Amino acid sequence: MKYSASKENHLKAIFHLQQEQGIVTTNALAAALQTRPASVTDMLKKLKEQKLLLYERYKGFRLSNEGRKAAVLVIRKHRLWEYFLVKKLQFGWDEVHVIAEELEHIGSRELIDRLDAFLGHPETDPHGDPIPDSQGRLPVKRQVSLSDLPLNKVAQVSGIGSQTPEMLEMLNYHHIRLGTRLEIRKRFPFDDSLEVKVRNRPPVTLSARVAKNVLVNDDEQGTERR
Amino acid sequence: MKYSASKENHLKAIFHLQQEQGIVTTNALAAALQTRPASVTDMLKKLKEQKLLLYERYKGFRLSNEGRKAAVLVIRKHRLWEYFLVKKLQFGWDEVHVIAEELEHIGSRELIDRLDAFLGHPETDPHGDPIPDSQGRLPVKRQVSLSDLPLNKVAQVSGIGSQTPEMLEMLNYHHIRLGTRLEIRKRFPFDDSLEVKVRNRPPVTLSARVAKNVLVNDDEQGTERR
DNA sequence: TTTTATTTTTAGATTTGCCTAAAATTTATT
DNA sequence: AATAAATTTTAGGCAAATCTAAAAATAAAA
Numbered sequence: 350m351k352y353s354a355s356k357e358n359h360l361k362a363i364f365h366l367q368q369e370q371g372i373v374t375t376n377a378l379a380a381a382l383q384t385r386p387a388s389v390t391d392m393l394k395k396l397k398e399q400k401l402l403l404y405e406r407y408k409g410f411r412l413s414n415e416g417r418k419a420a421v422l423v424i425r426k427h428r429l430w431e432y433f434l435v436k437k438l439q440f441g442w443d444e445v446h447v448i449a450e451e452l453e454h455i456g457s458r459e460l461i462d463r464l465d466a467f468l469g470h471p472e473t474d475p476h477g478d479p480i481p482d483s484q485g486r487l488p489v490k491r492q493v494s495l496s497d498l499p500l501n502k503v504a505q506v507s508g509i510g511s512q513t514p515e516m517l518e519m520l521n522y523h524h525i526r527l528g529t530r531l532e533i534r535k536r537f538p539f540d541d542s543l544e545v546k547v548r549n550r551p552p553v554t555l556s557a558r559v560a561k562n563v564l565v566n567d568d569e570q571g572t573e574r575r
Numbered sequence: 576m577k578y579s580a581s582k583e584n585h586l587k588a589i590f591h592l593q594q595e596q597g598i599v600t601t602n603a604l605a606a607a608l609q610t611r612p613a614s615v616t617d618m619l620k621k622l623k624e625q626k627l628l629l630y631e632r633y634k635g636f637r638l639s640n641e642g643r644k645a646a647v648l649v650i651r652k653h654r655l656w657e658y659f660l661v662k663k664l665q666f667g668w669d670e671v672h673v674i675a676e677e678l679e680h681i682g683s684r685e686l687i688d689r690l691d692a693f694l695g696h697p698e699t700d701p702h703g704d705p706i707p708d709s710q711g712r713l714p715v716k717r718q719v720s721l722s723d724l725p726l727n728k729v730a731q732v733s734g735i736g737s738q739t740p741e742m743l744e745m746l747n748y749h750h751i752r753l754g755t756r757l758e759i760r761k762r763f764p765f766d767d768s769l770e771v772k773v774r775n776r777p778p779v780t781l782s783a784r785v786a787k788n789v790l791v792n793d794d795e796q797g798t799e800r801r
Numbered sequence: 802t803t804t805t806a807t808t809t810t811t812a813g814a815t816t817t818g819c820c821t822a823a824a825a826t827t828t829a830t831t
Numbered sequence: 832a833a834t835a836a837a838t839t840t841t842a843g844g845c846a847a848a849t850c851t852a853a854a855a856a857t858a859a860a861a
Contacts, residue, residue, distance in 0.1 A: 353847080353848085355848065355849090375808070375809055376807090376809080384848095384849075385850065387810075387811085387850070387851080388848075388850070390810055390811085391847095391849080392848080395847090395848095406809075406810065406856090407809060407855090407857065434686075437693055438690060438693055439689065440685075440689070447683075448681070448685075451681050455681075457673075457674050457677075459666075459674075460660075460664070460674050463664040463665065464664060467663055467664055579817080579818085581817085581818065600838080600839090601838070601840085602837090602839080610818095610820095611819075611821085612840085613819085613820070613839085614818070615839090616840055616841085617818075617819075617840095618818080632826090632840065633825090633827065633839060634827095
């Protein structure tokens with residue numbers, strides 16, 4: 350049950366894409382992994398071989414139970430390491446993704462469970478994403494995109510969708526981070542951009558693209574695990 | 576200046592072999608890495624190509640300055656991670672080698688320097704081996720092999736030579752670890768084995784092979800860095 | 802429903818790191 | 832010094848993970 354870094358990356362990316370769309374396509378996965386469709390197809394065959402994937406050619410694919418388990422473990426490792434980097438090594442929350450991307454492929458189970466204990470079993474990583482527990486249970490987050498937040502309603506940032514360094518840097522610049530309380534002052538129907546107000550700061554305008562990637566707490570939030 | 580895990584392993588192994596013998600041979604390196612001489616030759620060519628190695632075919636080899644620097648960095652990473660695993664995650668000192676073998680290949684400079692700071696700039700790893708500083712300076716240890724310790728002279732264990740899990744497990748069993756004070760009670764010229772006495776314990780017999788790998792403080796120990 | 806466009810897969814290369822078997826070179830022994 | 836033994840390198844192959852270019856299948860448009 351030890352998979353190559355490349356396989357783990359594919360599993361993880363498929364898992365994330367599945368969250369949004371039920372079924373995943375070759376092109377979407379290639380885009381997510383910054384690789385070529387042909388390379389994806391090659392890997393799909395190997396993952397199917399190992400029964401990590403439900404896949405028939407030309408028909409899209411999804412993870413098997415086994416594959417999902419493996420993907421969630423990688424995500425657990427990634428998020429625990431991110432937490433470690435920010436909370437113990439004082440990295441900024443927008444600097445840790447790349448490093449965690451390497452650390453997530455370290456094998457030892459024992460290591461990750463001890464790290465988890467050392468960190469005090471944190472529930473979310475520095476970006477607000479939930480950390481799967483050692484049984485592979487992933488808490489469901491009740492959150493909505495900032496784009497869908499009603500006007501003049503204060504909400505708290507609870508996560509970031511797609512986390513490119515550029516995006517994180519930009520949010521950082523606008524003092525928008527995990528836990529930040531903000532509200533929408535105005536919507537510009539022309540391009541769906543938003544004027545957003547953060548406490549003690551001048552209002553800033555965010556593009557629809559950015560707003561879609563900022564997640565905020567929904568009214569009733571739950572932490573049941575599924 | 577980022578090298579593959581396999582290259583880093585070769586560099587590290589060459590560095591260690593160089594400490595003992597000045598020049599390194601293909602067979603010795605193959606043995607150290609549990610690989611085949613032919614594979615070593617392949618890698619030597621690549622390392623030479625990258626100017627990490629001074630090497631002419633059939634004539635042995637040693638690291639270039641560049642190669643030495645890279646090797647020392649890997650060693651620094653390995654030993655800092657070992658320290659982290661033992662001191663922060665409560666692993667036993669005989670369990671950490673394999674995990675550190677993976678962690679040592681994580682790239683980020685920033686990461687390792689922050690880890691170093693987080694750990695309080697430790698001088699030695701849990702086996703007593705010195706940790707190179709961020710400039711790549713490696714403290715010289717003044718130590719001798721247990722085999723060379725005079726009879727009835729108490730000395731303190733300050734390092735372990737070749738650290739196979741089996742060896743570490745055995746030493747652990749005999750309550751011989753870093754810092755343990757011990758003395759040689761008797762030498763058996765037949766096979767050069769030793770009867771060794773540790774405080775509060777019945778005497779144990781160690782083979783010459785084991786004794787050679789246990790390092791103890793020499794009388795005058797220094798910590799100058801070279 | 803043909804035709805066109807898009808998506809996906811196959812075919813065939815390439816690179817890295819390793820292997821075995823055989824050849825070349827060096828070292829040791831008679 | 833000639834032969835035997837050991838060491839080291841070359842030659843040729845294999846598996847993993849990627850790529851490009853071309854073919855096959857599916858989806859969209861005329």
